Amino acid sequence: MAMRDTLDFLLYGWLQSESLNQRERFADHSRETFDAVLDTCERIAREKFAPVNRLLDTQEPHFDGERVHLPQATREALDAYVESGMLSAAQDYENGGMQLPCTVEMAANAFFSKACIALGGYAMLTNGNANLLMAHGTPRQREVFAKAEFEGRWFGTMCLSEPQAGSSLSDVATRAEPDGADSENDPLGPRYRLRGHKMWISAGEHELRENIVHLVLAKIPGPDGKPVPGVRGISLFIVPKWLVDAEGQLTGERNDVVLAGLNHKLGYRGTTNCLLNFGEGRHQPGGQGGAIGYRVGAPGEGLKAMFHMMNEARIGVGLGATMLGYAGYEASLAYARQRPQGRPLTATGKDAASPQRPIIEHADVKRMLLAQKSYVEGALALELFCARLVDEQHTAEAEAAGRARLLLEVLIPIAKSWPSEWCLEANSLAIQVLGGYGYTRDFPVEQHWRDNRLNMIHEGTHGIQALDLLGRKVVMEGGAALMALARRINETISAAGQVPGLAEAANQLAQALAQVGAATKAAWATGEPEAALANATPYLQAFGHTVLAWIWLDVVLALAPDDTRDFAQGKRAAQAYFFAYELPRIAAWLAVVQRREALCREMQDAWF
Numbered sequence: 001m002a003m004r005d006t007l008d009f010l011l012y013g014w015l016q017s018e019s020l021n022q023r024e025r026f027a028d029h030s031r032e033t034f035d036a037v038l039d040t041c042e043r044i045a046r047e048k049f050a051p052v053n054r055l056l057d058t059q060e061p062h063f064d065g066e067r068v069h070l071p072q073a074t075r076e077a078l079d080a081y082v083e084s085g086m087l088s089a090a091q092d093y094e095n096g097g098m099q100l101p102c103t104v105e106m107a108a109n110a111f112f113s114k115a116c117i118a119l120g121g122y123a124m125l126t127n128g129n130a131n132l133l134m135a136h137g138t139p140r141q142r143e144v145f146a147k148a149e150f151e152g153r154w155f156g157t158m159c160l161s162e163p164q165a166g167s168s169l170s171d172v173a174t175r176a177e178p179d180g181a182d183s184e185n186d187p188l189g190p191r192y193r194l195r196g197h198k199m200w201i202s203a204g205e206h207e208l209r210e211n212i213v214h215l216v217l218a219k220i221p222g223p224d225g226k227p228v229p230g231v232r233g234i235s236l237f238i239v240p241k242w243l244v245d246a247e248g249q250l251t252g253e254r255n256d257v258v259l260a261g262l263n264h265k266l267g268y269r270g271t272t273n274c275l276l277n278f279g280e281g282r283h284q285p286g287g288q289g290g291a292i293g294y295r296v297g298a299p300g301e302g303l304k305a306m307f308h309m310m311n312e313a314r315i316g317v318g319l320g321a322t323m324l325g326y327a328g329y330e331a332s333l334a335y336a337r338q339r340p341q342g343r344p345l346t347a348t349g350k351d352a353a354s355p356q357r358p359i360i361e362h363a364d365v366k367r368m369l370l371a372q373k374s375y376v377e378g379a380l381a382l383e384l385f386c387a388r389l390v391d392e393q394h395t396a397e398a399e400a401a402g403r404a405r406l407l408l409e410v411l412i413p414i415a416k417s418w419p420s421e422w423c424l425e426a427n428s429l430a431i432q433v434l435g436g437y438g439y440t441r442d443f444p445v446e447q448h449w450r451d452n453r454l455n456m457i458h459e460g461t462h463g464i465q466a467l468d469l470l471g472r473k474v475v476m477e478g479g480a481a482l483m484a485l486a487r488r489i490n491e492t493i494s495a496a497g498q499v500p501g502l503a504e505a506a507n508q509l510a511q512a513l514a515q516v517g518a519a520t521k522a523a524w525a526t527g528e529p530e531a532a533l534a535n536a537t538p539y540l541q542a543f544g545h546t547v548l549a550w551i552w553l554d555v556v557l558a559l560a561p562d563d564t565r566d567f568a569q570g571k572r573a574a575q576a577y578f579f580a581y582e583l584p585r586i587a588a589w590l591a592v593v594q595r596r597e598a599l600c601r602e603m604q605d606a607w608f
Contacts, residue, residue, distance in 0.1 A: 007107055010381050014558040015388050020101045023395045034104045041108040048077040049115035056118050056270030057447055063262050068205045068272055075208055077119050082152030087127055096150055106387040114323035117451050118270025122155055122203050124316040128309040129156025129215055136297045136305040140187055144248035145213050154211040158309055159198040167464050170230045176218040187246035193290025194218050195279030204274030205259040212241040217302050236302030237293030256283040256291040267450030313459045314416035315386055321455040322379040325423025328430035328448040329372040335434050336360035368433050372426040374574040378548045379419040381555050386415045403484055410473045410481035417465040418544035420455035427452050466536035474520055489513055492554045505553055505579050512546045512586055519590040534601040535593045542589035549583045
């Protein structure tokens with residue numbers, strides 16, 4: 001079945017997205033307007049993004065010492081995306097938006113991620129940058145910077161990591177000093193001069209738009225004139241590539257932000273990835289050294305503001321990983337249906353005179369395809385569910401909005417990490433289905449794997465997501481988020497227990513949920529973080545598999561019991577596969593968590 005059929009079912013049959021039109025914010029919309037957005041994005045992705053995916057992989061960005069060069073097709077495809085209005089799709093009408101639900105916005109962006117993930121990176125970063133400024137910026141910052149980004153005139157980035165400080169943001173060394181006695185009175189916000197280096201900056205340098213808005217984490221002087229240690233000392237700054245005036249017009253003066261070099265990546269090559277130097281002195285804005293930046297929010301609250309963009313990016317990464325997995329699944333499914341290999345086994349052996357059969361008829365190939373289907377369709381459902389929680393948080397009545405906030409908090413590490421691991425596994429299985437052909441560049445599945453391998457690393461590595469889940473999310477507010485999720489899962493268990501054919505799965509999910517709860521308590525039984533978190537990654541894997549089992553059970557509950565279409569039977573088979581082959585894995589993962597296995601924590605360097 002085409003991905004669009006699954007997308008429509010998840011949106012309308014499962015998440016009941018049409019009901020959002022009853023809320024004031026979305027009252028002008030209908031199923032017809034939602035479908036029109038999906039149709040437009042599907043067409044642009046098919047006509048503009050997909051045809052250049054291989055080109056952007058083979059002609060990666062290069063730097064001539066002055067400018068970064070990209071294929072012309074990059075600009076043309078992004079122009080089409082900007083013209084679609086999707087950069088501001090969820091924004092208020094007065095800000096040039098469509099007031100689309102986040103659920104529909106994410107569904108529409110799925111087409112772009114599937115067609116060419118590298119192009120989608122520019123859009124995701126720009127949208128997230130502007131959304132952060134809408135939430136934490138001043139009215140003038142929103143008007144000048146966010147508006148230009150929503151219009152697609154400027155693109156944006158996030159600048160967190162440094163060569164010596166990747167995930168350890170408390171160790172950032174970039175410094176920001178007030179730019180003169182009147183720095184607090186600049187119309188664009190308190191003005192500073194930044195000096196330092198930032199690493200792994202996606203979309204950090206290009207000529208695709210007239211300006212690039214960098215959001216930069218840096219430390220400012222404390223009361224004693226020295227930087228405040230730890231994350232409490234981090235502030236957030238808008239640092240444009242080209243300086244602008246208070247009305248948002250380019251002044252023609254280059255800011256002191258310089259490309260030090262491009263990173264040459266395994267995949268995801270169409271998005272530039274950069275090392276940037278701030279304040280190295282090559283440019284002297286205002287006749288002085290240091291990159292000019294405008295503080296966003298209060299001093300010392302930079303990381304809090306940046307998490308607004310980071311959390312959006314984590315869901316975006318999860319969607320990207322999902323769609324790369326989906327692309328590989330579709331490619332390997334099409335191949336398996338037309339590739340003849342082998343003959344049926346009979347009691348007397350193979351009949352060499354009989355015709356070969358398509359490899360999709362072999363049980364092991366079906367296993368690999370069914371695994372892919374369970375991973376990618378389940379992950380897509382998870383990402384759309386998280387998007388629906390965003391809509392609930394912002395437009396539902398207070399009690400429901402509060403529940404949505406808690407659910408989203410605990411699910412964000414899963415929304416980022418689970419597709420990054422298991423849709424990557426789907427890409428590996430797609431290569432396996434194609435055999436030797438899959439390992440060549442004559443087929444797209446090897447690029448899907450290379451592109452997807454980044455997603456376990458950026459926007460918080462797998463291990464970071466695990467620490468966030470077990471170290472913060474499941475214990476936050478006295479375990480309120482975990483309990484909210486357990487209640488929601490139990491609702492599905494109760495409903496499934498009443499449906500013929502699903503009672504056994506409901507019991508299996510109930511047992512898995514109980515195992516996760518027991519392991520959570522056991523991990524923290526001593527109250528020692530080092531002991532509790534030593535096995536955070538197996539916990540993340542078990543937690544994620546439990547969540548996906550719940551998602552699948554909830555999805556098949558939305559099918560009519562008498563629906564015998566191939567589409568419905570395929571969904572039921574994917575759910576059954578996940579419960580038969582995947583959910584049993586959690587026992588081994590949770591065993592080391594429950595006994596607080598010390599092996600990895602106590603392993604000595606010299607023993608390696």
